Amino acid sequence: MNKQTLTVIVTAAVTTVIVIVAFLLLMPMIGPRFLHPMMMGSESAPASLDLATSRPTDNGQFIVSWRSDTDEVPLNQMHTWTLTVTTPDGAPVENAEILVDGGMPQHGHGLPTSPQVTEYLGNGEYRVEGLRFQMTGWWEVKFNISAGGQTDSITFNLTLQ
Ligand SMILES: [Cu+2]
Numbered sequence: 001m002n003k004q005t006l007t008v009i010v011t012a013a014v015t016t017v018i019v020i021v022a023f024l025l026l027m028p029m030i031g032p033r034f035l036h037p038m039m040m041g042s043e044s045a046p047a048s049l050d051l052a053t054s055r056p057t058d059n060g061q062f063i064v065s066w067r068s069d070t071d072e073v074p075l076n077q078m079h080t081w082t083l084t085v086t087t088p089d090g091a092p093v094e095n096a097e098i099l100v101d102g103g104m105p106q107h108g109h110g111l112p113t114s115p116q117v118t119e120y121l122g123n124g125e126y127r128v129e130g131l132r133f134q135m136t137g138w139w140e141v142k143f144n145i146s147a148g149g150q151t152d153s154i155t156f157n158l159t160l161q
Contacts, residue, residue, distance in 0.1 A: 028103070032137075043106050049157045057152035062086065062093055062145055064154050066128075075136065075160055081128040082121070085145060092124025095146035100128060102140045102155075111141075124140035136160045 054065030060084050071081040085093040098117040103110035115130040133139055137160060144153040 012070070015160065043137060045106075045157075045159050049159070051139065051157055051159065053156065054139060055154060055156070056088065057154040058146065059152045060088060061150050061152035062096075062147070062154075063088060064143060064145070066156060073160060074135065076132065076134050078130065078132045081111070081115075081131055083117070083126045083128055085124050085126065085147070092122075093145075093147045094124070095120055096127075097143050098126055098127070098146075099144040100131075101142040101144070104135070104137060104139055108137055133160055 053067065054063065057061050065084045066081050068074075069078075073079070083098065085096055085098075087093060093115060100115040100117065101111070111131075112134045113130045113132045115128055117126045118129045119127040121127055131141075138157050139160060140155050141158065142153060142155045144151065
């Protein structure tokens with residue numbers, strides 16, 4: 001083996017090591033983008049996140065609260081919520097038209113399912129079917145509510161462990 005060949009081999013080996021080390025160091029940054037389904041719960045939600053389950057809508061038209069029909073919001077399991085909509089005075093809002101949206105702000109993806117309000121239960125309560133959160137972390141669930149000629153929306157935050 002001559003000196004030139006040895007130089008080429010050493011250069012190739014050093015380059016390989018540098019590329020591997022650089023890749024490992026960059027993983028925390030590129031990971032969430034490319035390996036996001038495998039990186040469950042690796043990011044923490046903002047500490048200031050409002051996790052209240054009962055809040056006024058963005059423009060104060062309605063007061064909305066949600067509860068899951070399960071004890072806790074389950075991971076990766078289809079389940080149902082009950083949404084309660086009242087006026088600011090606490091009067092039930094009847095027969096509202098409600099659209100559901102949401103996603104994970106830190107991951108740039110929406111909900112994996114298309115939840116729907118399927119039934120008005122009376123007393124300002126609505127059944128929301130088809131919710132499923134397929135990974136841990138910070139989720140947003142948004143409701144756009146129209147009733148009595150008024151439309152307003154609300155974004156709830158929840159974190160799944
Ligand atoms: Cu995600």
